[in-house]
Amino acid sequence: MNQTPVTVVTGFLGSGKTTLISDVLGQTPDRRLAVLVNEFGEKNVDGAILRSERLEHCEIFDLEGGLIAYSDQDAFLPTLRELQKRRHRFDHVLIETSGLAVPTAVYVVLESPEFAADFVLDATLAVVDTPLLLNRSFEADGGASQTAVQALFDAQLEQADVVVLNKIDALSEYDLLRAEGDVRARAPKVRFLELAYGAKLDPQLTLGLKLHGLQGTAHHHGPVRSSPGADGLPLEDQAALDGHSHGDLGAHLHSMGTHMHFHVHDTGWQSFTLKSTELQDAARLPTILEDLARKFPVLRAKGFAQVGSGEVQTLQAVRTRVDTETRPGVLEQSELVFIGYHINRKKVIQVLSGASGTTWE
């Protein structure tokens, strides 16, 4: 049976899923890849970022409108059917689930009679924002928001074959061992742990792992011996963190019965897009986003702003940490997506408009 392998990339909001996929695409010009991007918000920023690389060996499909789910009305099934018809044109499928999804719906669809002969789950990677893990940002604290965050974070890890501890740029060996301990305590069945900076991994660690399927040929290259980061890996003895010998190698078994319950949609998670047709201030906007994350339960904000007559700023906020990049370009309007737990759109508009001195709506 010649099935097309499917790699699922999961991970909490802003952990580095798009960065990881973008890096894999850049490193595998010889493989024809289909990338399905499922965004929680109404605007697909990640799809736009991946498309901006203009890579010809891959095709990007946007799956908008929340969580990949079972229903025929959702974008996932029609897209997978389209891919099924053109299967011979792709070597591998990558699916980036939304930062608020647990990938079980994907497994159930892949294993359904309609698709099982044509697709096979290769592996599920869960990308983790390691500094946030270490500062307890994924732990319940008695409040509704953090309870929801922890439930989702743990459920994503539980579904992972490989956990990618990302954003390790400024972490010590002690921090990394602590992070490993935390992941293993939350998800004892995780099979492999990888370290990444800028979500860069050898594609051998991400594609073609064959951790599922009938053959059951669990197989993994590694460990990583050198860091792709600028300063090298902080671990002197990489084997200290190498999780490759831990865990059981039996493939996870998925079925409707065991996984349906992960898809009860928590309506507390909200997302909205704000737009402005006025020119924005490149220096002020990042500070305003930082301030918004301090004032309100905004866990993620991202988008594009016109900051000069021919300049576009990409903004990526993960809680209070904001990254920006400015490139030449002209937008119809500036657009920012906000994601959080019970965030109040009116209040965010008020602060954003007030602080920027421009109208956002």
Ligand SMILES: Nc1nc2c(ncn2[C@@H]2O[C@H](COP(=O)(O)OP(=O)(O)OP(=O)(O)O)[C@@H](O)[C@H]2O)c(=O)[nH]1
């Ligand atoms: N410091 C640091 N930042 C990183 C690293 N990897 C990714 N980032 C940044 O983290 C931010 C979020 O990265 P994305 O790849 O968009 O994260 P995502 O998981 O796709 O986000 P959502 O789809 O919104 O859940 C971006 O600003 C990235 O540049 C890293 O290793 N170190």
